[in-house]
Amino acid sequence: MFTDDNFVFGDQNVQVPAHLNFGKFILDRLRLQKDEVALELGDTREKLTYKEFTQYAVNMSTALTKLGVGRGDIVAVGSEKRNEFVPTVLAIVFTGATYTPYDLKSGRAVLKHKIGLTKPKYFICSKLFWNTYSDILKSFDCIEKFVTLDEGTESVISIRTLITNDADVSKFEPVQVQGQSDIAFILYSSGTTGMPKGVQLTHLNCILNSLPDDFTDESLKTAFLFGEWYHNYDTFMTYKFLCLGRKIVYVNEAEPISFIKSVHDCDVNIAFIVPSFVCYLSKAKEAEKYNLHSLKIIYSRSSPLHNKTIQKVKSRRFIVGFPKVKNILQGYGMTEAGELTSESWGTKGPKSGSVGMASPGITLKVVDLETRKTVGPNQRGEICLRGPVLMKGYIGVPPSNYLDEDGFFKTGDLGYFDEDRYFYIVERLKEIIVYDGYKVAPLELETILQLHPGVREAGVVGKPVKVYGEEPTAFVVKQPGVNVTEKELLDYVAEEVPPFMQLRGGVRFIEEMPRNPRGKIIRQRLREMLK
Structure with missing residues (x-):
């Protein structure tokens, strides 16, 4: 077996804990923090400290175990964004069960499709989710018990009635798992070209996705997250910052103006937003009304950000009031494999328009669209990847449908890398x-x-x-x-x-x-x- 000179390797010396248990990996870090704020809802300024966060997760996990939840079970969560959401997810993982999320805004057809894919045994939901979709939920025989984060009903058990007293956090340990094979999360592909596919992520996948090494700068004390906790990017950026003991600010309705207000109100230092928000900053006059001096880094994700947009924002940064912004960076990733590249890993610093260099543990290649041969620098083709961060697989889809003959995952993204091995994304091939x-x-x-x-x-x-x-x-x-x-x-x-x-x-x-x-x-x- 020989490698190819045009393969692009991220750092292959990645350190992970020997237990390979994602729940224990996060819990060990949560215990290091106490009264520092972990989560803040920007809309209401409602806060949850690390101590409260950890106690809630352990209490809930203990209650779920008493309810019968355990290794091999699939537990679904359906809820709007709220401070209880993330500790609820971790409570499920602590039991050894598999967590899967259902989006409140996904619509009825997609919800039915996802439940049919994963067939959860337990369903944890908010009152709003239950009131919106209870008829669909009750139609699936696979769901044996419903639990709500709010007040219970005749059909739904309230988690509050299951938690009788505070568990001892210092002595609590998550259930042991087989980290390389046991599935911690089932997330979903974006579904832009069809119904979403179920993406199975092992405990090892989740640990690798959550390593915080690229955000250790201690001046980045507060992060703003644009998206939902239903998909890979915002989910694992949350865990990266929880591992570092930082504060995470989010809003329920992600609009450009709510982002600007959150920066102003919560002293946000790094913002994980989408290209449409970056474009907004290049024009928005209303942004001039707010003090955005705390903002140091803007991190764009989800789809490519053009170099011209970056330059336009940089040319206006003194006008709109965020003169301390050092960089407007791009990340490139997917549900199936986390963050493939990042400008955080760029050895020569950020390159405008680039999505950076290969992330640790990743091997990338670019192949010609016709011949499928590996190509070199500045030649466009489909980006492919392999490595331990790659998902266990799609539910019900044979690996031959998405892996090539060398075991590389075919991303469907058109791009290239330059002489310094920085990557550039052109577009989705299908677009x-x-x-x-x-x-x-x-x-x-x-x-x-x-x-x-x-x-x-x-x-x-x-x-x-x-x-x-x-x-x-x-x-x-x-x-x-x-x-x-x-x-x-x-x-x-x-x-x-x-x-x-x-x-x-x-x-x-x-x-x-x-x-x-x-x-x-x-x-x-x-x-x-x-x-």
Whole structure:
């Protein structure tokens, strides 16, 4: 067995605890903290200290064990974001059971699909989740017991009635597991091209996803998290910062203005947000009203962020009041394998437009789309990965469907790396528009459109046409109070791009851009609008 000179390796000397128990890994770190704030709901300023967090998780885990929850069981959680959410997840993991989340905003069809995939035995939910979906939940015979975080009903046991007194945190130990094979989490793929797939993550996967080595800078005391605790990125960024004893600020409705207010109110130092929020910072006048001096690092995720957007924000940082921002960074990852690359690992510092270098434990390669041969620096192709952070597998999907002959996972992302082994993401392969044989990345056109002062958001898809294949077509949300025409935008883009990239399919104005809970544009919805 020989390696390839064009394989890109992250640091292979990764240290993990010998027990390989994700619950114990986190609990050992939680015990080191006491009265420091662990979680703060930015909307209400409601706080949960580390001591309260740990006591809640241990109490709940003890109660769940008495209820019958144990190793081999699957326990679902359905709830809005709240301070009890994360310790509830850890309480499940402490029992040796497998945790899986259901999103309050996913809709009925997706909820039915996910329950059918994982078939949970126990279901923990909030009152809001129960009131919204109780008819669906009661229709699944696999669910034997329902537990609520709030007041109980005839059908649902309140966790409060199961917790009779505080357990001894100092003597509590999570149930032993086989960390390389036992499944700690079942999360879900984004589902942008179809129904979500169930992603099985072992205890070892979760530990590797939670190693906090790239955020040890002690000045980063408070982090803001944009997303839901239903998917990989925000979930494991939360555990990284809990491992370090830092404060995590979140909001229930993630809007740009709520992010700005949270930075102002909670002295946020590092913000994990999405490209649409970064674009907002490049234009928003309302941001000038707030004191954002605490903010040092903006970390973008979920979809590629164009270099032009980064530069536009940097050019405005003194105007909008966050002059202490040192870097606007990008991370690249996925539910199946955590954070593949990060600018935190860049040996030469951040490179604008790059997503950084390979993360520890990861091996990456880029393969030609036609020949599937590994290619070298500055050659575009599909990014593939392997390593111990890679999921155990999808539920019900044979590995041959997503692994190549060398055991590399096929990401479906088009990208490349440079001479310094920094990676750049171009686009999802399925999103590339092909016009007259030319390949057009929607991100390029979306970035150009969003730099126009009259455009708030933009999404680009291909409009099927005879002979030429697809014509780039834009959907635009206007800036409030600004009157911009289709011709103005067509001419604006035409001055910036070669002929094959022009918006030959036209511009359509819409009230709201369809996005999934991770902030990604749902381009399938835009294609449906074209029909």
